[in-house]
Amino acid sequence: MIHITLPDGAVREYPEGTSAADVAKSISEGLARKVLAAEVNGEVWDSSRPINSDASLKLLTWDDKNAKSTFWHSSAHLMAEALETIYPGVKFGIGPAIETGFYYDIDLGDRTLGEDDLKKIEDKMKELAKANSTFKREDVAKAKAVAYFTEKGDQYKIELLEGLDDGTITFYTQGNFTDLCRGPHIPNTSFIKAVKLTNIAGAYWRGNEKNKMLTRIYGVTYPAQKELDEYLVLLEEAKKRDHRRLGKELELFTFSEKVGSGLPLWLPKGAMLRERLQQFLQKAQIETGYLPVITPHIGSKQLYVTSGHWEKYGKDSFRPITTPQEGEEFMLKPMNCPHHCEIYASSPRSYKDLPLRLAEFGTVYRYEQRGELHGLTRVRGFTQDDAHLFCMPQQVSAEFKKVIDLVLYVFETLGFTEYTAQVSLRDKDDRSKYIGSEENWQIAEQAIIDAANDKGLKTVIEYGEAAFYGPKLDFMVRDALGRKWQLGTIQVDYNLPERFELEYVDVDNTRKRPVMIHRAPFGSMERFIAVLLEHCGGNLPLWLTPLQVKVLPISDKYSEYAHSLVATMKEDDIRAEVDDRSEKIGRKIRDTELMKTPYMLIVGEKEMADNTVAVRKHGEGDKGTFSVNDFITEIRNTVKEQIKGKNRPY
RNA sequence: GCUGUUGUAGCUCAGCGGUAGAGCACUUCCUUGGUAAGGAAGAGGUCGGCAGUUCAAUCCUGCUCAACAGCUCCA
Numbered sequence: 001m002i003h004i005t006l007p008d009g010a011v012r013e014y015p016e017g018t019s020a021a022d023v024a025k026s027i028s029e030g031l032a033r034k035v036l037a038a039e040v041n042g043e044v045w046d047s048s049r050p051i052n053s054d055a056s057l058k059l060l061t062w063d064d065k066n067a068k069s070t071f072w073h074s075s076a077h078l079m080a081e082a083l084e085t086i087y088p089g090v091k092f093g094i095g096p097a098i099e100t101g102f103y104y105d106i107d108l109g110d111r112t113l114g115e116d117d118l119k120k121i122e123d124k125m126k127e128l129a130k131a132n133s134t135f136k137r138e139d140v141a142k143a144k145a146v147a148y149f150t151e152k153g154d155q156y157k158i159e160l161l162e163g164l165d166d167g168t169i170t171f172y173t174q175g176n177f178t179d180l181c182r183g184p185h186i187p188n189t190s191f192i193k194a195v196k197l198t199n200i201a202g203a204y205w206r207g208n209e210k211n212k213m214l215t216r217i218y219g220v221t222y223p224a225q226k227e228l229d230e231y232l233v234l235l236e237e238a239k240k241r242d243h244r245r246l247g248k249e250l251e252l253f254t255f256s257e258k259v260g261s262g263l264p265l266w267l268p269k270g271a272m273l274r275e276r277l278q279q280f281l282q283k284a285q286i287e288t289g290y291l292p293v294i295t296p297h298i299g300s301k302q303l304y305v306t307s308g309h310w311e312k313y314g315k316d317s318f319r320p321i322t323t324p325q326e327g328e329e330f331m332l333k334p335m336n337c338p339h340h341c342e343i344y345a346s347s348p349r350s351y352k353d354l355p356l357r358l359a360e361f362g363t364v365y366r367y368e369q370r371g372e373l374h375g376l377t378r379v380r381g382f383t384q385d386d387a388h389l390f391c392m393p394q395q396v397s398a399e400f401k402k403v404i405d406l407v408l409y410v411f412e413t414l415g416f417t418e419y420t421a422q423v424s425l426r427d428k429d430d431r432s433k434y435i436g437s438e439e440n441w442q443i444a445e446q447a448i449i450d451a452a453n454d455k456g457l458k459t460v461i462e463y464g465e466a467a468f469y470g471p472k473l474d475f476m477v478r479d480a481l482g483r484k485w486q487l488g489t490i491q492v493d494y495n496l497p498e499r500f501e502l503e504y505v506d507v508d509n510t511r512k513r514p515v516m517i518h519r520a521p522f523g524s525m526e527r528f529i530a531v532l533l534e535h536c537g538g539n540l541p542l543w544l545t546p547l548q549v550k551v552l553p554i555s556d557k558y559s560e561y562a563h564s565l566v567a568t569m570k571e572d573d574i575r576a577e578v579d580d581r582s583e584k585i586g587r588k589i590r591d592t593e594l595m596k597t598p599y600m601l602i603v604g605e606k607e608m609a610d611n612t613v614a615v616r617k618h619g620e621g622d623k624g625t626f627s628v629n630d631f632i633t634e635i636r637n638t639v640k641e642q643i644k645g646k647n648r649p650y
Numbered sequence: 651g652c653u654g655u656u657g658u659a660g661c662u663c664a665g666c667g668g669u670a671g672a673g674c675a676c677u678u679c680c681u682u683g684g685u686a687a688g689g690a691a692g693a694g695g696u697c698g699g700c701a702g703u704u705c706a707a708u709c710c711u712g713c714u715c716a717a718c719a720g721c722u723c724c725a
Binding site for chain 1: 651652653654655661681682683684685686687688698715716717718719720721722723724725
C-alpha cells in the first residue's frame, strides 16, 4: 500500500500502482469525469499513470493552469493526427501548448494552406475527438525511436531525438498517431469539444532564421463550445482596445505611405495628449534634480564610432547622410547618449557636480526591420523620454533607487498596476558580445538586483537580455492582444564613460571615471501612449485627455450660453468645446460618447436661466444639474487628485 | 529580413474580364429639438503603384509599395 497526500492534507491509502484517475474515482464519479491530469509530487502527470510510492497528489481540472496546458498540448497532438490523415507524409516539428491554446510546426513540402484548409482540419479534429481515443504513454529505447521516425521520414523528430538521452524517451499514441513526447496528456480525446484554428504563419525550425521555415498552425480548444464562444468574444473586445484602432477613432495619430512606414504623424489631439504627458514627466524630473538639455537630430558618424554604436549597429541603421563638398558623414541620431556624453565632457567636472542628471525628450531614428513595424509600439522615428545620470560609483545604488521611484510614480499616476520588472543580465555562457570588465559587470548586475529587491519589485531575471554595454532593469507590460512590450528601462553603463574618457575630480584631487545610468520611464512617448491607450481602452484619465468637456446646446438658441461656459472653463484651464451643429441632442450625445469625452454638459432653456449645467458622464449617463462653479470645482479637484499620487517622489 | 494574407470613396466593407456600389462621415436645404443615430438632396474613387496577357483589366500574370499575423531582430 502507498500513502497519497491530498492538497487539504488528508492522507489516503491505496494499492501500489494506483493512478490519479483511480484516486479521483474513489472520491466521486463526478470528479473523476473532470480530471484532466494530476500533479504528483509537484510534477504534472497523466491521470492514468501508475503511482508506485508515497506521494502528494493534486487532481487537475480545467480551472487549473497546468490542466489547461495539458489539454492544449493534447489538442496539438489531435491536430497533428488530423493533419496526418488529411495530408499523408506531412512532417512534424514541435507542437507545444502556449498561454492560450497551442500550435504545431509542420512541413508540408510544397503545399501551402489557406483559410479553407483550416476549416477542413478543424472538422477532422472534431471528428477524431469524438472517436474517444486514449492517449497511451510508452517508454521507448532511443534506437527504436530513431528507427520509427527514420521509417516515417520525419527528420525533425530525429533531430530532436539527438538531443535526448536513452532511457528518458517516451512516445504518446492516440488513434493512429504516435508522437515523440514527454507528456503529460489528458486521458482521451473526447474531452476536446470545441476547436478553433485561429491562425497560420511561418516559423523557422528551432527559431533559427538559417533553418527551413515551417508552417505553424495556431489553435485553441475548449471542453465546451460555450467557453470557446466566450473566448472569441474576448478576442473581439481586445481588438477594440487595439491602440491602432483607437488612434484612428480618436483622431490621435496616423501614418502615410508617402511619408514612409514606421513614421507616425501626430494629429492635433494626439499631439496635445503627448505634450501633456511630456509636461507631466518634465515637471517631476525638474523637481527631482534633472537638468533639461537639447541636442540636434543628427551627429557626426565619428561620434558613433567613438561610442561603439557604429561598429555594433552601423550596418542596420539608416545610412549616413553626407555634406555636399567635404564628404563628411552624419547619422540620424539613433540614440541620445553620445550627445549627452559630450555635454558632460564640455566642462571639467568635480565630485561636487555629481550626480549630473541630463534629461532630454530626444527624437531618434532607427532602421527597424520591415516586418517589425507595429502601430506606435515599434516605429522608425520616436521620442525617448531620455536622461543620463552621471555619478560616482558609490552613488549608483542610490540613483538607481531614485529612478525606480520615479518610474513607479509614473506608473501609479497612469493606472498601471500590472507590469513585470525584468532584470536583464548577461548570457551565462557567451560573454563575447559584451563590452566592459568582468568586475564592473558584476558590480552593476548586483546593484540592479539589490535595488529592485529593496523597492519590493516583483522581478524576473533574464539571462542574455542585457545590452552590450551593461545590465538593465526593464518594465514590461502586455498589449490588448497579449503581446509583451517593454516600457520603462533603467540601464547601468560603465562603457560609454570609458569610450568618451569622461572624468571628474574627486575629493583627493585625483581624476576618476563616472558611471552612467540611462533611463526612460516611458520608454518612448510613442510606445507608452500606445500601451496607455490599450490599458484604458481609450478612456484617458481626465487630466490627460485632449478634450475634457463637450458642451451640447439643445438648440441654436443656447449656443451663445454654451460658448460663454467654454470661455469660463478656459479660465480654469479646463479643455472644453461646444458642439453647435444643428443636430438633435440625442445625436450630439451619441457622437460625443463615441469620442470618449469624459464630460458632457447639456444646456437648454432651464440651464441658461439658472446659470447651471446638466452633467452627463461618459459611460455613466446623466448625473443631474450642477451650478457652473460646482462643476468647475469638481473637475479641478479630480485633476489635482489624479496627478498628485501617493508615491510622488518630490 | 523570412513565410502567409490583404489593399475598392475620409471610415467600415460588398462587387466583378465589358471603364464601380452600400452604410457612416462630408456639403446644402428642411427641422430648433431635453440624455446614444430626425428628414431630403448633393458631392466624392485613374479600384495601392508599375509593367504584361487580352478586342477589352479594378478583376488574370509578374514586379513593387504598404498594412495585417507569426517567426527572426530590437542600441
